[in-house]
Amino acid sequence: MNLSVSEENYIKSIYKLEEGQDSVTTNALAYELDTKPASVTDMAKKLKEKKLIAYEKYQGINLTPEGRKAALQIVRRHRLWECFLVEKLAFSWEEVHELAEELEHVRSEKLTNRLSEFLGNPAIDPHGDPIPDAQGKMGKPRTLTSLHKSQAKRLEVMAVSDKSAALLEFLTAKGIRLGTQLDVIERYAFDNSIEIKIRNQPAFTISEQVSKNIMVKAI
Amino acid sequence: MNLSVSEENYIKSIYKLEEGQDSVTTNALAYELDTKPASVTDMAKKLKEKKLIAYEKYQGINLTPEGRKAALQIVRRHRLWECFLVEKLAFSWEEVHELAEELEHVRSEKLTNRLSEFLGNPAIDPHGDPIPDAQGKMGKPRTLTSLHKSQAKRLEVMAVSDKSAALLEFLTAKGIRLGTQLDVIERYAFDNSIEIKIRNQPAFTISEQVSKNIMVKAI
DNA sequence: ATTATTATTTAGATTTACCTAAATATTATT
DNA sequence: AATAATATTTAGGTAAATCTAAATAATAAT
Ligand SMILES: [Mn+2]
Ligand SMILES: [Mn+2]
Ligand SMILES: [Mn+2]
Ligand SMILES: [Mn+2]
Secondary structure: OOOOOOHHHHHHHHHHHHHHOOOOOHHHHHHHHHOOOOHHHHHHHHHHHHOEEOOOOOOOEEOOOOHHHHHHHHHHHHHHHHHHHHOOOOOOOOHHHHHHHHHHOOOOHHHHHHHEEEEEEEOEOOOOOOOOOOOOOOOOOOOOOEEEOOOOOOOEEEEOEEEEEEHHHHHHOOOOOOOOOEEEEEEEEOOOOEEEEOOOOOOOOOOHHHHHHHEEOOO | OOHHHHHHHHHHHHHHHHHHOOOOHHHHHHOOOOOOOHHHHHHHHHHHHOOOEEEEOOOOOEOOHHHHHHHHHHHHHHHHHHHHHHHHHOOOOOOOOHEEEEEEOOHHHHHHHHHHHHOOOEEOOOOOOOOOOOOOOOOOOOOOOOOOOOOOEEEEEEEOOOOOOOHHHHHHHHOOOOOOOEEEEEEEOOOEEEEEEOOOOEEEEEOOOHHHHHHEEOO
């Protein structure tokens, strides 16, 4: 199956939006891909033709097993390149997503597998997301909670769900990165902000928008 | 100046074909890019509009200074990725051109410069071609002769002008790679074939097509 | 059950990068 | 210089991936 860059971007976004939801909506996909619903409908017809998605008018979109397989390969390439950029070229985590968005479209199994090997077959990317192996298998389903929902008092940052430079730069400025351990001091019901504290540093407060995007596990 | 992948491929090919020649012909460019002359004419108009080439109907094509600057950046990226693939991912020299043909289109100065640094700022690529620096400067103009034309008896292989897997695989099979030193035993006028010998190995004969593409310097 | 709102699809264009076939220009050959 | 051969351009189309505006369907609110 030979996919265009555009088709690959659609497949990857569908894969991302499918998580949790039982099907992906035309509008949601348009928003995710920064395009218009009419364009999504056009592409949906094409991807259905190629048997990568299940799609019926007004019924939403789902990946077929083939589509999912394709998506996992793209995700694999994306995350491996992110690792490469961070670990080998000293990029910071907020810079790599954009670049990986392009590098992921170089389709060569040999390149992908050699790159993985070169990086020591990493299992997670710089944002804490798991990297599918050559067969498309990902370690564990990662049953992480967002800091926003977690009830625990002592936590470790395991991943970040929003990959925008804006959020990642903010987190870096506040000293929050993967593996950072923190204590929840207080939760304010009024605006759902949370006061947290990192080891010897003074406590500070983060908004709900931020805490929603920090994935943690209790320690 | 924001160039499409297609525009970049044209610019790079024009740069390549301009070497020696005083201008690039529509047909030559079509052949190089595996497309049709009519398509070249279309693109020529567009690139002229963008001031990357000088072009007048029936007069051939030349890069403007801007066009040349753009070309050198693309060539830089192409050759750096080739180095990466060979030196870090253990690809062989006949496999890397195709992959670099795609990787070269990821436009990020930061990425390019970090990659160069990571590789130790290499000056030549796996085919012996010089790598432009961040400013587009290339070491020396490389005044190499082809084995076909050279008069010397004892030579060192400095570069290969044809990057097809077919030639590169042949050379590898014969034990010829960059830096290989060889003696010319005999030149046969009939078909311009050349009998050569590599150190302790038995002599063998190569055709004119092959010797034309091996760039050497006398030692 | 209507009506309003929101979501989705269709119709019809546009842009980019190609193509083929035909026309025209340039260059080479008698 | 006239003709033949070759090179280049133009005219007119196609396919992919977008878009806007209008039509239709689904859902929510009265
Ligand atoms: Mn992408
Ligand atoms: Mn990531
Ligand atoms: Mn290319
Ligand atoms: Mn090369």
